[in-house]
Amino acid sequence: MRFIGGKNLMLEHINEVIRENIGTVGSVVDIFSGSAIVSDNFKRQGMQVASNDFLYFCYVLARGTVGLNRKPPFRKLGIEDPIAYLNGLTREEAGIDLDDCFIYRNYSPNGDCNRMYFQNGNAIKIDVIRQTIEKWRTEGLIGDGGYYYLLAALINAVPYVANITGVYAAYLKFWDARTYNELKLEEPVIYSNRRRNQCFCVDYRRLLGREYDLLYADPPYNSREYLPNYHILETVARYDRPEIYGVTGMRSYEDQKSEFCRKNTVAGAFEQLVRDCRSRYILISYNNEGLLSQDALSEICERYSVPGSFKKYEYDYRRYKNKIPNDRAGLKEQLYILRRH
Numbered sequence: 001m002r003f004i005g006g007k008n009l010m011l012e013h014i015n016e017v018i019r020e021n022i023g024t025v026g027s028v029v030d031i032f033s034g035s036a037i038v039s040d041n042f043k044r045q046g047m048q049v050a051s052n053d054f055l056y057f058c059y060v061l062a063r064g065t066v067g068l069n070r071k072p073p074f075r076k077l078g079i080e081d082p083i084a085y086l087n088g089l090t091r092e093e094a095g096i097d098l099d100d101c102f103i104y105r106n107y108s109p110n111g112d113c114n115r116m117y118f119q120n121g122n123a124i125k126i127d128v129i130r131q132t133i134e135k136w137r138t139e140g141l142i143g144d145g146g147y148y149y150l151l152a153a154l155i156n157a158v159p160y161v162a163n164i165t166g167v168y169a170a171y172l173k174f175w176d177a178r179t180y181n182e183l184k185l186e187e188p189v190i191y192s193n194r195r196r197n198q199c200f201c202v203d204y205r206r207l208l209g210r211e212y213d214l215l216y217a218d219p220p221y222n223s224r225e226y227l228p229n230y231h232i233l234e235t236v237a238r239y240d241r242p243e244i245y246g247v248t249g250m251r252s253y254e255d256q257k258s259e260f261c262r263k264n265t266v267a268g269a270f271e272q273l274v275r276d277c278r279s280r281y282i283l284i285s286y287n288n289e290g291l292l293s294q295d296a297l298s299e300i301c302e303r304y305s306v307p308g309s310f311k312k313y314e315y316d317y318r319r320y321k322n323k324i325p326n327d328r329a330g331l332k333e334q335l336y337i338l339r340r341h
């Protein structure tokens, strides 16, 4: 999934810096996993991975891919290809009332709602698929693996039919061509590293005390909180029918505000991260336009590292901006690596 601050273009650099400074890594924790692309990359390097994000849909993306080493068998369900089944399922067949369709009622233009996030048909499909996955789990027809595998497929499919320019903080006032496509789930790609990988959905501080070979931290770097930009994916993932407000139908997110997004808390947050980390190495992704200055971040890393172990790397990077990644001279993506003890 395309994700603000996603590190798709940085994976090779990340791997190279790890090879150069650490060599073989047995275990890693990715404490701000976002799209889970870096966790997946670590898994492909043979590391045992722990993945974490305090957004539930990010947890779902990790749990349904990184957390699995094979496609769930879906034996009890008795449906050979659940993805194809869900793609073809209608509301009538599923026996779901329109009044119970939360996404349809709140994010597609009908009745009292004039929000234009989805065409009506796709909004209903999201509701039908999401409710059916939940029902299968409640009835014991699928286990956790199958549940998160199917949810991850749904979360990945939604952006392809959403009437947005990349994030859900606003919808377009005309229908983008993409929205006329029918929502279609694809099989999540599962890679096996034959290790017991774990996924968490907690504040990163709860993981600092655990000992891994490497802690990878890719925190937000500016004041844009993640939840408002992805509120609909969070609601599809949780399907908790939250109270929503405003033009965009936002859910509240008091517990999901990040101290990395505020000028007056970001330095303390970085310091706590580096100071309280019990993993052997720390690798931080940041950039030269971050809320915390490079000098301040370097000083924190230097202060808590084994002498001589701290290094900083810098790369030209293409900025993610709405639909079009645009080259912005001057923006540098950075990696900070240090040995903690």
Ligand SMILES: C[S@@+](CC[C@H](N)C(=O)[O-])C[C@H]1O[C@@H](n2cnc3c(N)ncnc32)[C@H](O)[C@@H]1O
Pocket (backbone or CB within 6 Å): 003, 004, 005, 006, 007, 008, 031, 032, 033, 034, 035, 036, 037, 038, 052, 053, 054, 055, 058, 202, 203, 204, 205, 218, 219, 220, 221, 226, 257, 258, 259, 260
């Ligand atoms: C820059 S993004 C990570 C991008 C990810 N590396 C990728 O390539 O897709 C930062 C992530 O940190 C998460 N986050 C911010 N503050 C957090 C906190 N206190 N605890 C856990 N996750 C947090 C956000 O939800 C967001 O997904």
